[in-house]
Amino acid sequence: MSLFLGIDAGGSATRCVVGDEHRILGRAQTSSCKIQRVGEAEARRALHAVIREACQSAGVAPGGIEQACIGISGASHPEVVERVRHIMGEVISAPVEVLGDIIIALEAGLGPLAGCMVIAGTGSIAVGRNQQGTLARAGGWGPVASDEGSGYWIGRAAVAAILRAHDSGESTALARAIMATWRLASYEDFERAASASPPPDFAQLFPTVLHEAEQGDPIAIDVLQRAGAELAELALVVIRRLWPGPQRVRVTICGGVLENSSRTRRAFASKLRSACPQSAISFGNIEPVTGALSLARKHAAISEHSAAGVTKKR
Structure with missing residues (x-):
């Protein structure tokens, strides 16, 4: 079973879900981790807490996550992407896709x-x-x-x-x-x-x-x-x-x-x-965080397919 993690980093709250290929296994919510608004120290505390709590809710270890995706405003700025990846990398070892909050909402809604x-x-x-x-x-x-x-x-x-x-x-x-x-x-x-x-x-x-x-x-x-x-x-x-x-x-x-x-x-x-x-x-009630989880699954599938293609060429 592969494990994936999705985060919606909203202006008022941070929501996180952990799932396998088909189901949501656990979820958590805490205060905003938007760096531009709360600062890096509070963003770190919020992200660490919500990831650990969601993994605990799912009954899995953070180290078992295969791919993560987070939607956050400011994702077009390389420094925001780098800081978010670094903070999440302190808790999980999986690759982290940092996208705009609009992108994960579109995935969830449409x-x-x-x-x-x-x-x-x-x-x-x-x-x-x-x-x-x-x-x-x-x-x-x-x-x-x-x-x-x-x-x-x-x-x-x-x-x-x-x-x-x-x-x-x-x-x-x-x-x-x-x-x-x-x-x-x-x-x-x-x-x-x-x-x-x-x-x-x-x-x-x-x-x-x-x-x-x-x-x-x-x-x-x-x-x-x-x-x-x-x-x-x-x-x-x-x-x-x-x-x-x-x-x-x-x-x-x-x-x-x-x-x-x-x-x-x-x-x-x-x-x-x-x-x-x-x-x-x-x-209907749409949760952008589920869009982040969906995109984490898709990104993992693309990476796996690309890796398989490289292996075949060798």
């Missing part, structure tokens, strides 16, 4: 098929692949200039809406809830925190906004619905580029925002179907 995927977690992006294999993307340029509809965008939009409401003399439940989340005692503290440099981690406010929307707060509801519309716009950019004519387009979703907010999903589906009636939206 496999070899054509379609569009919208990812909305801490950040956001839409990516698609048509029948000719052409790729296109929209968004995903980071929280300062992009990441529309993401957890970060939602938190920042909620804070902006609260400030606007305060200027109009309104007091909202959402403001009080965010002050409690940030552990602030006064509105003056809220103003200072909202405009701090560097800025706060607005993505951490998504659960608070979600809870207050469920309690009926109109500002929270509006922000979540606007997030859905923003994500639909990203999908439409990709669809119009890859499928300019009236064709049926498969659309899948993943990420904590769309998975956890029914209001965001409904707003997303309403806008997308209105502008692109031929879209076929799937709200």
Whole structure:
């Protein structure tokens, strides 16, 4: 039995699965290991912990892993790839394929098929692949200039809406809830925190906004619905580029925002179907980490085939 390991290194969490050729044998989850965000020391701690815990859950030794694959943002930068491989190599001896988080999500959501995927977690992006294999993307340029509809965008939009409401003399439940989340005692503290440099981690406010929307707060509801519309716009950019004519387009979703907010999903589906009636939206639960595991298996198979070819030539 061959053993493979896949990791989804998200902005909020790190997920790891261990499997054989057909099954998932164990899994684990810990905090983010995104080096650019948490630093190398915390990334090392998180990666080591999640790999060991997933292997323990599977009942296998880390040294028994044959091939690993990790999806992480920043994989286009050689220094990120080198550092991630080095850190993982301290725990496992297997080759490590370091890919973009978009690639593992596409593998999990679409496999070899054509379609569009919208990812909305801490950040956001839409990516698609048509029948000719052409790729296109929209968004995903980071929280300062992009990441529309993401957890970060939602938190920042909620804070902006609260400030606007305060200027109009309104007091909202959402403001009080965010002050409690940030552990602030006064509105003056809220103003200072909202405009701090560097800025706060607005993505951490998504659960608070979600809870207050469920309690009926109109500002929270509006922000979540606007997030859905923003994500639909990203999908439409990709669809119009890859499928300019009236064709049926498969659309899948993943990420904590769309998975956890029914209001965001409904707003997303309403806008997308209105502008692109031929879209076929799937709200099934997609785990990018399973895409990393699938790609680890495929890479091992390619390596084995290549090695067999070399042996035959000799």
